[in-house]
Amino acid sequence: MAVWALGINHTTAPLDLRGRFAFALDQIAPTLHSLRTDVGNRLGRQPEAAILSTCNRTEIYCAGAQHEIDTTVEWLAQAGHVNPAVLRSHSYALQDAGVARHAFRVASGLDSMVLGEPQILGQLKDAVRVAEEAGALGSTLNQLFQRSFAVAKEVRTSTEIGAHSISMSAAAVRLAAQLFEDLSRVKVLFVGAGEMIELAATHFAARSPRGIAIANRTLERGEKVAGRFGAELMRLADLPTRLHEFDIVVSSTASQLPIIGLGAVERALKARKHRPMFMVDLAVPRDIEPEVKELEDVYLYTVDDLAHVVQGGQAHRQAAVAQAEAIIDAGVQSFVHWLDQRAAVPLIQQLQQQTEEWRAVELARARRMLAKGEDVEAVLEALSRGLTQKMLHGPMAELRTGDAESRQRATAAIEHFFLRKER
Structure with missing residues (x-):
């Protein structure tokens, strides 16, 4: 295989x-x-x-x-x-x-x-x-x-392979703390409600931000995550009109296309009077259009951008x-x-199938002999002789035919498989 x-x-x-x-x-x-x-x-x-x-x-x-x-x-x-x-x-x-x-x-x-x-x-x-x-x-x-x-x-x-590890979420919090002096005064928006968002929300919630909101396409899943962190639940459709309310945005969805576009972020910055926004895109493919990173008041990090931080330990x-x-x-x-x-499994299966066919043939012949009233000892003798002849037919034929090299290989194989002495 x-x-x-x-x-x-x-x-x-x-x-x-x-x-x-x-x-x-x-x-x-x-x-x-x-x-x-x-x-x-x-x-x-x-x-x-x-x-x-x-x-x-x-x-x-x-x-x-x-x-x-x-x-x-x-x-x-x-x-x-x-x-x-x-x-x-x-x-x-x-x-x-x-x-x-x-x-x-x-x-x-x-x-x-x-x-x-x-x-x-x-x-x-x-x-x-x-x-x-x-x-x-x-x-x-x-x-x-x-x-x-x-x-x-x-x-x-x-081993201690997991000791001192720094997660992507912890790295995001560390970078956010470098931008905002006091994370307890910021509002955080999490877009998505999967495992990555739960991990990120756990790390940010530990800093007791002023507000937390969860925006998710499926409200039932969003309610579960929001309830765990005492967060506000938002509809994903409301994201463009409310984006300006948040200082930190962390996104990780399974969308195949970006859900936060350049225009939406530009409008949010204008409404914020260009107060900075910290954005983390943990999704692959991207949730946030890459052009957003070029905006002057936005600090956008992707999973690859976080690499140097998590390598620290x-x-x-x-x-x-x-x-x-x-x-x-x-x-x-x-x-x-x-x-x-x-x-070796296919060969083993073939070998077992072949020996089973031999066994069935000889057993059927023995039963016919018994049905005719032949002596039991003679039937057993014929059964055993028939089985051994079938088993040895192939090896004996190899010894009698072929060139010298082939016979030598056959001799070695026969000695190995049939003439080994029990130790």
């Missing part, structure tokens, strides 16, 4: 390119169907597949009869409406042991922008769940991901990284051994 992966992340591709390949959780199932159909047309059989899509990465994991990386690149490029050569220049492709190592590092937080952050493990588990529900997950990828979860658990419990965790990599090495070796064993 061949295993391969294709991905782009925060180290290989710019934000706008990553945005072209961002899939919301409810888009994964139909996207998997498209991928498996396209690759399956080449393989003759649909591969196992799973897609991990976060603000920092989009990765495709597949397992099939043979590696189909080129086909996967072509499919993903078409899905993102980019030239395949452009995608190749910003992506990474992995096979077998390389896939396992990468998946284990991702699950453990070693490949994240925030070293050791735990959020990626939950996102990976969501991706696996969706793939399983879509019927795209087979025994090989299931084994890969279950081992990923086990390795991640061992890394987190056996990296030095404290480098010793733990070596420990984590050792755990991952052991996990990779174990998975590769399992994968090698899986390669």
Whole structure:
């Protein structure tokens, strides 16, 4: 069984390119169907597949009869409406042991922008769940991901990889505090109601801002988050007319197009008499039009802009990284051994089927002999002789035919499999 992966992340591709390949959780199932159909047309059989899509990465994991990386690149490029050569220049492709190592590092937080952050493990588990529900997950990828979860658990419990980590949300609060002397005097608007917004709201709420509001497309989800933080609930449609009320705007939705445009921000600044606005766009694709960053009184940060802040605590965790990599090495070796064993499964199945056919033939012959009243001892003798003759027919034929080299190979194999002495 061949295993391969294709991905782009925060180290290989710019934000706008990553945005072209961002899939919301409810888009994964139909996207998997498209991928498996396209690759399956080449393989003759649909591969196992799973897609991990976060603000920092989009990765495709597949397992099939043979590696189909080129086909996967072509499919993903078409899905993102980019030239395949452009995608190749910003992506990474992995096979077998390389896939396992990468998946284990991702699950453990070693490949994240925030070293050791735990959020990626939950996102990976969501991706696996969706793939399983879509019927795209087979025994090989299931084994890969279950081992990923086990390795991640061992890394987190056996090392201090997560110690001193600075989250994206904490970095946003730190930057906001540099702009506003007292965060207790500002009003904060959160656009969206997903996990990223909850994390950001938790960090900002700890600074006791003057007001918090949640704007979300779905009011039911928005009410849950707003109730947790004692925040005002807004309709997303009211955003353009109320944007000027807020000093800080943090946005993270699954929208495929920007929901806060340049014109809306310009009008808000005019109403604020050009008092500064701090804006954080945690979404991929972007929620806030990139041109907003050029406005004089706006301080706009994207997930990539926050990178240098979250890297600040990296030095404290480098010793733990070596420990984590050792755990991952052991996990990779174990998975590769399992994968090698899986390669022998078809041959084992064929061998079992062949011996079962032999057994059935000889057993039927023995029953006929017994029905005719033949002696039981003679029937057992014939049964055993028939089975051994069928088992030895192939090896004996190899010894009698072929050239000297072929007979030598057959001799070695026969001695190995049939003449080994029990120790």
